[in-house]
Amino acid sequence: MHAKTNTRQPVGRELLDNAELNKGTAFTAQEREQYGLRGLLPATIFTQEVQLVRVLGNLHRKDSDIERYIFLMALLGRNERLFYRLLIENIEELMPIVYTPTVGQACQEFAHIFRQPRGFYITPGDRGHIEGMLANWPERDVRLIVVTDGQRILGLGDLGANGMGIPIGKLSLYSACAGIPPRQCMPVLLDVGTGNESLRDDPLYLGVKQPRLTGEAYTSLVDEFVDAVQKVFPRVLIQFEDFLTPNAYSLLQRYRDRVRCFNDDIQGTAAMALAGVLASCRITGTPFSDLRIMFLGAGSAATGIAELIQAALQEAGLSGEAARDRLWFVDQSGLVVADRDDLAPHIVPYARNAPRTDFEAAIRMAQPQVLIGATGAPGTFTEDVVKRMSEINERPVIFALSNPTSRAECTAEQAYRWSDGRTVFASGSPFPGVDYQGHTLRPGQGNNAYVFPGIGLGVIACNASRVSEDMFLDAARVLADSVSATDLESGAVYPPLAQIRTISLDIATAVAERAYEQNLAREPRPKDLRAAIEELMYDPTY
Structure with a gap:
């Protein structure tokens, strides 16, 4: 049923159009000869460091945060590694562009700023076909899915299919903040309609133009999705994101004891807030x-x-x-x-x-x-x-x-x-x-980016069968302990975002330790757990 991953090395224009492999003007003379790129690139060869200077300069010339968001998404679509290195090395400046608060505006305007398909969409019309549809996704080794139904996007309400901006943004933070390889990440939108009439009346709206699916019809569609991804991607961790409160709780209770999953709005936010409260006591x-x-x-x-x-x-x-x-x-x-x-x-x-x-x-x-x-x-x-x-x-x-x-x-x-x-x-x-x-x-x-990337990395690294409450307690303690005396003196109860990859690694190690302690881990325990997890972390440098 599933197509084999294409391992053929792209060449020429096909290579330059492959965002995962493209290096643009950083391809060396030898690579240009080897991969049929002679004549397709300007003569000067630039290092990735010089490319970073160029893209950061272009970014700073944009007049608004939404234009910067569009620019960054375009960069992600043409040179994935350059995007992630830029984000990692400028996380304090760029996280508010890639995620909150700018992602809220990006979701509101999603249909109007749409440039390139990204993510996976499931509609009520796909009922009975979801498992087969998943074979259309280009990667076979998906380890992490962030899924939303778009009903409660941040504090902005029902944005329907426009909510796809949330899984895209969250997964970019998983890769930047915790080193989850982008190819193992899959954004999913359950496009079950919307109660937002202005969206249904918008001629540019990308989603299903019908009232939102509810009741048993809704639950059974989510069931089919969850069951299908377990079969197609057996090592996957599912993060539920921005569901309306009643659905957020009911879905978490429905799946938490039998599927590797968590709800970031409920559990990730909890760990982040608990960490801040613990640090405030100091x-x-x-x-x-x-x-x-x-x-x-x-x-x-x-x-x-x-x-x-x-x-x-x-x-x-x-x-x-x-x-x-x-x-x-x-x-x-x-x-x-x-x-x-x-x-x-x-x-x-x-x-x-x-x-x-x-x-x-x-x-x-x-x-x-x-x-x-x-x-x-x-x-x-x-x-x-x-x-x-x-x-x-x-x-x-x-x-x-x-x-x-x-x-x-x-x-x-x-x-x-x-x-x-x-x-x-x-x-x-x-x-x-x-x-x-x-x-x-x-x-x-x-x-929440202080917490969920590290939790995901820890669960994936040890292949934990489920995500326990103790893992969130451990994540909160690790985050609270990372707040320095200097941070506290300035009134801050969270550390600088520049430290986030180290914090994510520390959280991942604690989460994996807990998984081994609770007999939830399915991978043999390495002698040096932290070093083994660090070895898994994605490095976008070329």
Whole structure:
């Protein structure tokens, strides 16, 4: 059923059109003779280092981030290794272009900026044919799939088939940040329609122009997809991304114990946030086990964070009930309390036996040291909220995690100014440093890219049969431990992104160690696990 991988060496124009193998003007004289390239390239031979200077200069000449995004995607489409080396060596500058916040705009405009097909699309019309369709993918050794149905893209809502920008962006970070070879990565879009009428009315929209598939028809299509990829790509890890909360939870529960998979919005975000909370304790001096934490938002991200924090609190010695009692939730209807009849099943365990009240009154009641926003609602951390947190705490910890930047609960500058520079702040999208009373305060970026690439690398390296909760706890601890004293002095609870490949390797090693400990690993354990994993990491240098 499956076509054999074509191992024939491309030559001539075919080689220059092969993004994986193309080196452009870096092909040597000998290579130009050997591969039939004489006359197809300018005379001067450039090193990859000089090529980097050229592409970075061209990138900087673009007038907007969306134009820079389009430029980078075009580079990826013609010279894969040059793209990844550029991204790796300029990760702090380029991650906000390749992923949040610019990827949000790229998804919104996806149909209008479309240049080149990338990724794999599955529609309701493909029911019964998915396994056979997978043979059309050019690679046979797929180890990692990022899949979305486009219903809850960042904080932007239902973008349907435009959501393909998310798997493409995530997988580029897997390769750049953790060295997963690009050929082992596969972006997938479950194009099951959209509830966004403006998209269905857009003549340029690329997806299925019908209302979104729901119920058993939806679930059975996802089942067929999951079962098919297990057969065609038996070593694959599936990452679910940007599904609406009810589907995110139901699909995770459906597959987590029988398929190598995880949900980044629930579990990756949780590990990232837990790491930030653990690091913040080194600034505030408050023992982790003494924390009271309030969440604004009760979706998959917030409850995923709460579940992992609860597990960490229990490891710190608290009972399950005592750990859960440290966690407070507020949503758009106010404090999550037991007598409400509008609570989704995933939030019910956190409902409190307390009177109904609004957000600010809930802060006064709970007296939290940590406030975490995962709402997608900009401006919800108001000046009054920040000042209230500052009255309660000498060093309030405030995480405004919603993406993209336009959806953040507050900005770094607002948090610092409203708290007289005392807030320990982190956000989902990057904010610049803030000069406050002669000091530069550096907000931490709570980016899932600190976590998911290393987890994926560790799972793939040892061929773990499933992804356990303990792996996310380990990832959070490794990330928290990587925050230096210098980082903390500037107010940051995350390390510089420039260190991300080392951090990913450290996380991968811890994840693989856990897999061996839990008898989940299917590969023999090497003597030097870290060195063996590092050997697997993709290097785009030529």
